Amino acid sequence: MTKKKKSRIRPGKMVEFVLQSLLKKPATVNYPFTKMPMPDKFRGKLRYDAAKCIGCMLCVKDCPSGAIKIKKVGEKRFEADIDLGKCVYCAQCVDSCPKKALMATPEFELAQIDRNKLKVIFDAPPEAPGGTEQKAGGSQ
Amino acid sequence: MSQSIEIKTELENKFDWLKDQVRITRENRLWLDVPADKFFVIFDYLISLAGFKELCTITGTDEGDNYGLMYHLARTDGKVLNLKTLVPKEGGSMKSIISYFPGGTIYEREINDLLGVKFEGLPPGRRYPLPDNWPEGEHPLRKGWQPDKLSKVEGIKEAGEERLNMPIGIRSEISQPTDFSLIRRRDDVQISIGPQHPALKEPESFNVTLQGEKISGIEIKLGYNHRGIEKACEQRSYIQDVYLVERICGICSHTHSTCFVQAVEEIAGLQLPKRAAYIRTLVGELERVHSHLLWLGVAGHEVGFDTLLMYTWRDREIVMDILAMLTGNRVNYGINQVGGVRRDVTAEQAADILKAVDQLEEQTKYYIEVATEEQTLIQRLSGVGKLSKEDVLKLGTVGPTGRASGVERDVRRTDPYAAYGELDFKVITSDQCDVYGRAVVRLLELMESYSMIRQVLKKLPDGPISVRAPRRIPAGEAISRYEAPRGEDVHYVKSNGTENPERVKVRAPTLANLQSVTKMLEDRYLADLPIVIAAIDPCFSCTDRLIKVEDKGLMTWEEIRQYGIEWYKKQGVDFARMTGKIGRSKE
Ligand code: SF4
Ligand code: SF4
Numbered sequence: 001m002t003k004k005k006k007s008r009i010r011p012g013k014m015v016e017f018v019l020q021s022l023l024k025k026p027a028t029v030n031y032p033f034t035k036m037p038m039p040d041k042f043r044g045k046l047r048y049d050a051a052k053c054i055g056c057m058l059c060v061k062d063c064p065s066g067a068i069k070i071k072k073v074g075e076k077r078f079e080a081d082i083d084l085g086k087c088v089y090c091a092q093c094v095d096s097c098p099k100k101a102l103m104a105t106p107e108f109e110l111a112q113i114d115r116n117k118l119k120v121i122f123d124a125p126p127e128a129p130g131g132t133e134q135k136a137g138g139s140q
Numbered sequence: 141m142s143q144s145i146e147i148k149t150e151l152e153n154k155f156d157w158l159k160d161q162v163r164i165t166r167e168n169r170l171w172l173d174v175p176a177d178k179f180f181v182i183f184d185y186l187i188s189l190a191g192f193k194e195l196c197t198i199t200g201t202d203e204g205d206n207y208g209l210m211y212h213l214a215r216t217d218g219k220v221l222n223l224k225t226l227v228p229k230e231g232g233s234m235k236s237i238i239s240y241f242p243g244g245t246i247y248e249r250e251i252n253d254l255l256g257v258k259f260e261g262l263p264p265g266r267r268y269p270l271p272d273n274w275p276e277g278e279h280p281l282r283k284g285w286q287p288d289k290l291s292k293v294e295g296i297k298e299a300g301e302e303r304l305n306m307p308i309g310i311r312s313e314i315s316q317p318t319d320f321s322l323i324r325r326r327d328d329v330q331i332s333i334g335p336q337h338p339a340l341k342e343p344e345s346f347n348v349t350l351q352g353e354k355i356s357g358i359e360i361k362l363g364y365n366h367r368g369i370e371k372a373c374e375q376r377s378y379i380q381d382v383y384l385v386e387r388i389c390g391i392c393s394h395t396h397s398t399c400f401v402q403a404v405e406e407i408a409g410l411q412l413p414k415r416a417a418y419i420r421t422l423v424g425e426l427e428r429v430h431s432h433l434l435w436l437g438v439a440g441h442e443v444g445f446d447t448l449l450m451y452t453w454r455d456r457e458i459v460m461d462i463l464a465m466l467t468g469n470r471v472n473y474g475i476n477q478v479g480g481v482r483r484d485v486t487a488e489q490a491a492d493i494l495k496a497v498d499q500l501e502e503q504t505k506y507y508i509e510v511a512t513e514e515q516t517l518i519q520r521l522s523g524v525g526k527l528s529k530e531d532v533l534k535l536g537t538v539g540p541t542g543r544a545s546g547v548e549r550d551v552r553r554t555d556p557y558a559a560y561g562e563l564d565f566k567v568i569t570s571d572q573c574d575v576y577g578r579a580v581v582r583l584l585e586l587m588e589s590y591s592m593i594r595q596v597l598k599k600l601p602d603g604p605i606s607v608r609a610p611r612r613i614p615a616g617e618a619i620s621r622y623e624a625p626r627g628e629d630v631h632y633v634k635s636n637g638t639e640n641p642e643r644v645k646v647r648a649p650t651l652a653n654l655q656s657v658t659k660m661l662e663d664r665y666l667a668d669l670p671i672v673i674a675a676i677d678p679c680f681s682c683t684d685r686l687i688k689v690e691d692k693g694l695m696t697w698e699e700i701r702q703y704g705i706e707w708y709k710k711q712g713v714d715f716a717r718m719t720g721k722i723g724r725s726k727e
Contacts, residue, residue, distance in 0.1 A: 013514040014447055017506070027454045041468035041483055064380035090383045090474045095482065104468075 038106040043091040045107040048080040048122040052101035059093035077124040085118035170221040197647035200251035218555030236261035243536035254281040269363035339670035373644035395624040397476040403620035403633035414601040416480035421559040431625035442671040480606025521576035525660040525672035539627020544577035551623040575675040
């Protein structure tokens with residue numbers, strides 16, 4: 001059945017290669033002590049700038065997983081509530097936002113044992129611009 | 141379009157009542173609605189005389205008082221004729237087409253399960269894709285059906301008494317202490333492999349009947365991964381659906397999103413910018429490279445050649461890093477949007493890709509050398525999982541599995557999409573018809589992919605990477621095909637003028653290929669099963685797309701841990717005692 005080309009068949013073809021590898025550096029990285037840099041376009045944890053938001057709700061409408069909520073907390077003051085457990089890190093909200101109030105950051109180590117800690121609330125600024133992230137885990 | 145018009149005129153000449161019935165939406169796409177009583181006259185004609193010898197899939201739709209059944213028939217030159225007929229909901233049924241396409245069984249079962257259309261002549265067998273204990277009369281793809289309705293139906297029946305849900309062959313014997321005399325008295329033995337099994341990478345179950353060590357029968361049960369994506373698509377907007385279909389599969393994510401947006405773009409009449417088409421092709425080929433390298437490793441692993449697994453997966457990281465750099469993520473690239481792509485390729489990136497491709501090419505050449513010279517590998521794979529050319533055509537096998545049996549079937553060539561029409565590449569085939577052939581085809585395809593990536597980067601046209609797409613897509617329908625690493629992927633999209641699609645139908649390549657597994661394993665040894673299954677490069681999350689989400693409430697970490705400990709205690713394993721020392725030192 002096999003097309004036999006007797007002269008070319010060499011058992012243990014990879015032995016040489018394997019022995020060479022013994023002398024090479026490991027191909028893996030010693031995580032978490034060494035970390036790989038994230039690519040520029042990486043879509044990690046979102047950042048919300050409350051000062052820029054106009055409350056148009058396009059991000060809420062387009063989010064495929066219902067992970068983001070925008071709440072009106074006062075006259076022209078909005079607050080974002082992002083569920084990192086639901087977010088699929090597609091950054092569609094970033095694309096949809098007409099005011100560039102949302103941004104994807106390179107932050108990717110987001111695993112939590114407590115589900116409540118996956119909720120992140122970005123407060124509206126009291127008066128001054130610049131949204132601040134409330135303590136993680138503050139689910140209202 | 142001339143050839144499409146020819147088909148149309150021929151049909152009209154033959155059947156004068158078809159005058160002006162055939163619609164041609166674009167080159168290669170014909171649509172025809174026929175009444176149910178005349179369906180088989182046309183169906184028969186198309187297959188036997190007009191050359192439509194492939195069945196892409198069957199789409200079932202819920203249309204008021206009727207069910208629509210659309211048979212997507214394809215020709216080797218890329219023409220797809222969508223033949224549709226209506227079946228009344230009240231007491232209607234359709235004749236099965238399995239005498240024409242034995243591979244059509246699974247498509248009919250799917251429609252039967254999800255919509256409740258009856259098919260006369262469909263042989264009895266396990267249902268697909270819903271679980272065996274799914275309540276009767278619940279058909280999730282019907283328009284009015286809501287997922288939350290299920291919780292009101294009296295829970296889901298426990299299937300124990302029907303020996304259904306449990307894939308283990310001799311179930312009654314299992315639930316009581318096994319009566320070995322009973323098994324020994326039978327001359328065949330049934331073994332269940334899966335849904336969780338070390339040889340399988342995803343949940344699916346194979347019920348294998350053995351005579352001695354030889355397989356005499358095999359029953360496949362799928363659906364463990366079904367996530368209701370088709371239904372969910374109908375409830376979301378086109379923008380959201382792109383990300384949803386992307387998650388049908390982690391390996392072919394670009395495949396599904398491209399296939400979907402192509403269909404939507406066709407309905408909306410959007411002209412895809414050239415640059416976007418090239419970038420889609422680029423990511424598509426990089427995806428093929430990563431998928432084929434992944435397969436090579438898995439195949440090596442299944443035959444006990446783990447060295448190959450380690451090295452191919454190490455090299456696969458090169459292409460994963462390139463994909464991450466290009467799109468922003470290793471898997472689920474999120475590069476597609478309706479109307480184009482979301483990210484551009486810079487000159488530095490192009491240079492990096494070329495460097496990586498050189499490196500990969502060198503490695504691949506080495507693997508080709510290994511595959512053609514390493515005696516153990518050749519002898520292990522040759523003659524295993526034989527599938528003849530005739531069977532490929534009959535069962536509708538696609539992709540490298542079909543090409544390894546000498547069938548030159550590749551959507552990139554026959555029905556070009558994105559930028560494939562402008563690239564120079566060979567369709568790799570082999571006459572080996574076995575697992576070895578499938579390995580060689582994939583390895584040589586890698587070389588073609590490298591060449592295509594270089595061509596894309598060289599020819600990459602300037603210009604915009606997307607056009608503005610409307611949120612509301614005008615009413616219409618389209619069928620889109622894409623050559624996934626595993627074979628032809630088909631998406632059918634029907635729109636109704638709103639922001640959400642009316643129907644999205646996905647036929648992933650594994651569903652088409654899986655039916656050939658039974659054929660390949662006929663009269664083979666049980667030990668060949670893992671590699672034969674692996675050789676079609678199965679992807680069951682693509683194949684299955686629906687599951688019921690059971691609302692048990694959330695369990696905390698501590699509760700899950702406790703649940704696990706209790707469960708094992710009941711089985712007689714007491715972790716507390718076994719790991720007392722470790723536990724104490726941790727706490
Ligand atoms: S990144 Fe995607 S999933 Fe996450 S909040 Fe934005 S749109 Fe939603
Ligand atoms: S899309 Fe932007 S501006 Fe609109 S609500 Fe969301 S964050 Fe605010």
